[in-house]
Amino acid sequence: MGRVTSWGPEPLADGGTRFRLWAPGAPQIALECDGEHLPMTSQGDGWHFIDHAAGAGTRYRFRIGDTAVPDPASRRQQGGVHGHSVVPDHTYDWRTPDWRGRPWHEMVIMELHAGVLGGFSGVLQRLPAIAALGVTAIQLMPINAFAGDRGWGYDGVLPYAVHEAYGSPDELRALVDAAHELGLSVFLDVVYNHFGPDGNYLGLYADRFFHRDVVTPWGGAVAVDEPAVARFFIDNALMWLRDYRFDGLRFDAVHAIDNPAFLDAMAAEIRAALPNRHVHLVLENEHNDAGRLHADAYDAQWNDDFHNVLHVLLTGETSAYYGDFADRPAERLARCLAEGFIYQGDPSPNHDGKLRGTPSGHLPPTRFVSFLQNHDQVGNRAMGERLTLLTDSGKLRAAIALMLLAPQIPLLFMGEEEGSETPFLFFTDFQDELAEAVREGRRREFAKFAAFADPKARERIPDPNAPSTFEASLPLPGADALVWRAFYQDLLRLRRERLVQHLADATAIGAEAVGDAAVVARWRLGNGARLTIAIDLADTPAAAWPASDTTPIFMTDDRFAAWIE
Numbered sequence: 001m002g003r004v005t006s007w008g009p010e011p012l013a014d015g016g017t018r019f020r021l022w023a024p025g026a027p028q029i030a031l032e033c034d035g036e037h038l039p040m041t042s043q044g045d046g047w048h049f050i051d052h053a054a055g056a057g058t059r060y061r062f063r064i065g066d067t068a069v070p071d072p073a074s075r076r077q078q079g080g081v082h083g084h085s086v087v088p089d090h091t092y093d094w095r096t097p098d099w100r101g102r103p104w105h106e107m108v109i110m111e112l113h114a115g116v117l118g119g120f121s122g123v124l125q126r127l128p129a130i131a132a133l134g135v136t137a138i139q140l141m142p143i144n145a146f147a148g149d150r151g152w153g154y155d156g157v158l159p160y161a162v163h164e165a166y167g168s169p170d171e172l173r174a175l176v177d178a179a180h181e182l183g184l185s186v187f188l189d190v191v192y193n194h195f196g197p198d199g200n201y202l203g204l205y206a207d208r209f210f211h212r213d214v215v216t217p218w219g220g221a222v223a224v225d226e227p228a229v230a231r232f233f234i235d236n237a238l239m240w241l242r243d244y245r246f247d248g249l250r251f252d253a254v255h256a257i258d259n260p261a262f263l264d265a266m267a268a269e270i271r272a273a274l275p276n277r278h279v280h281l282v283l284e285n286e287h288n289d290a291g292r293l294h295a296d297a298y299d300a301q302w303n304d305d306f307h308n309v310l311h312v313l314l315t316g317e318t319s320a321y322y323g324d325f326a327d328r329p330a331e332r333l334a335r336c337l338a339e340g341f342i343y344q345g346d347p348s349p350n351h352d353g354k355l356r357g358t359p360s361g362h363l364p365p366t367r368f369v370s371f372l373q374n375h376d377q378v379g380n381r382a383m384g385e386r387l388t389l390l391t392d393s394g395k396l397r398a399a400i401a402l403m404l405l406a407p408q409i410p411l412l413f414m415g416e417e418e419g420s421e422t423p424f425l426f427f428t429d430f431q432d433e434l435a436e437a438v439r440e441g442r443r444r445e446f447a448k449f450a451a452f453a454d455p456k457a458r459e460r461i462p463d464p465n466a467p468s469t470f471e472a473s474l475p476l477p478g479a480d481a482l483v484w485r486a487f488y489q490d491l492l493r494l495r496r497e498r499l500v501q502h503l504a505d506a507t508a509i510g511a512e513a514v515g516d517a518a519v520v521a522r523w524r525l526g527n528g529a530r531l532t533i534a535i536d537l538a539d540t541p542a543a544a545w546p547a548s549d550t551t552p553i554f555m556t557d558d559r560f561a562a563w564i565e
Contacts, residue, residue, distance in 0.1 A: 419479070
């Protein structure tokens with residue numbers, strides 16, 4: 001047998017399982033299974049393996065000296081991230097085996113947190129209402145195993161294992177199956193830039209997994225230039241897409257990976273492995289790296305610039321990173337609508353004047369995912385407020401119309417379609433000293449903001465570890481939920497009927513500021529028609545719309561209008 005280059009339990013023809021582990025820091029490894037400690041065979045370069053008569057449902061761990069550790073590529077855990085790994089069952093009977101997905105230009109995405117919605121079964125129950133709204137895809141925040149029951153999922157430590165508190169692997173497959181039956185694509189947020197602080201044992205036996213001398217906010221950088229580490233993450237991406245039939249992945253904070261060659265190689269391998277499906281790959285990348293956004297690599301990037309400049313225009317907030325968008329916000333919005341990124345190699349005050357971004361004006365608008373709210377932009381506020389509490393409804397409706405009728409790919413955050421006013425807070429389920437460190441660290445983080453300069457004021461910031469913080473984050477419908485829902489439904493119907501079929505080949509014509517908070521933008525659709533959108537977010541809008549002989553396809557009083565000519 002040649003050198004093992006992949007991770008996790010592999011079923012064998014005789015009903016047994018091949019177990020393997022990359023542990024270059026440990027000369028001897030044993031499999032703990034069925035009450036036995038079975039020595040594993042070393043294959044060189046840190047790889048160890050053993051074949052054992054263990055079928056689906058068998059619990060196991062690895063022994064590193066006196067320490068028992070879970071399989072870092074465990075497909076299922078029992079007893080949490082410090083407990084036993086479980087040999088998976090691959091016998092799920094798919095009801096939608098012929099589903100091939102939807103093309104990217106049809107996407108209207110809604111981001112969901114499975115935990116606050118009641119786990120996989122709770123999300124499944126909401127799918128009919130989501131589909132009826134006009135949404136075409138859901139995106140789950142990370143569902144990999146992390147410490148405790150409650151959390152956002154970005155502190156995961158076992159990327160292959162489904163989080164126990166959300167449901168079983170088959171319940172996740174049933175959710176994906178049900179979404180496909182309704183014509184919904186399903187995306188998953190994955191985190192390949194770091195591991196969480198509780199339950200990560202890799203440093204015990206695989207120190208080469210990290211570059212200790214490369215500092216990130218989470219410790220040493222993940223060593224994706226190490227072949228076994230690259231394999232760990234690429235195999236993980238393929239597992240979600242193959243075994244659970246997700247339609248795409250959103251890669252969290254890839255600027256913290258800081259290795260474009262790895263990103264390109266991962267995308268190429270995924271594309272080659274799944275050539276007959278619509279599989280979509282989306283980046284979060286603070287570097288605004290337009291070079292990653294092309295047909296053979298990544299479909300799009302979350303465009304924080306869109307959110308940030310509109311947040312300034314909607315709320316007047318200019319602290320922290322919003323300071324990068326405080327000056328001439330209408331001009332910045334115009335650049336965003338015409339060219340994608342606002343920062344395209346420009347100095348960023350929030351980054352001490354460092355240049356941020358690369359030119360993006362050559363890219364089609366569908367390479368950018370636009371949003372007004374998401375888990376970060378709501379949940380990273382001290383009190384988790386939504387825009388319904390931060391701006392007036394007239395301005396908010398105009399911004400929503402812009403997001404849903406512009407050619408960029410729109411993303412909604414659960415609850416916004418019903419005008420929810422409940423917060424989405426930062427919550428965790430850590431214990432003892434770590435819980436205290438997270439609570440106090442969270443409060444210190446906001447000390448630089450005027451509203452929380454006083455230590456007494458910071459005590460109002462919810463404790464991330466309190467169950468009540470998690471419970472408060474359920475998105476309850478607002479007082480005008482039916483009105484808000486009808487508003488979103490009408491806009492998404494217009495997008496579906498008048499725009500979607502022409503978005504794949506849409507290009508920007510240009511955009512310009514026509515006031516301190518007003519912009520007019522134009523695009524050429526794939527059928528040759530011209531889409532014009534005018535928006536005015538001033539406190540007193542001037543409503544100086546461009547002349548047109550065509551009736552607008554949509555208007556909101558004197559703040560927004562859209563025409564197709």
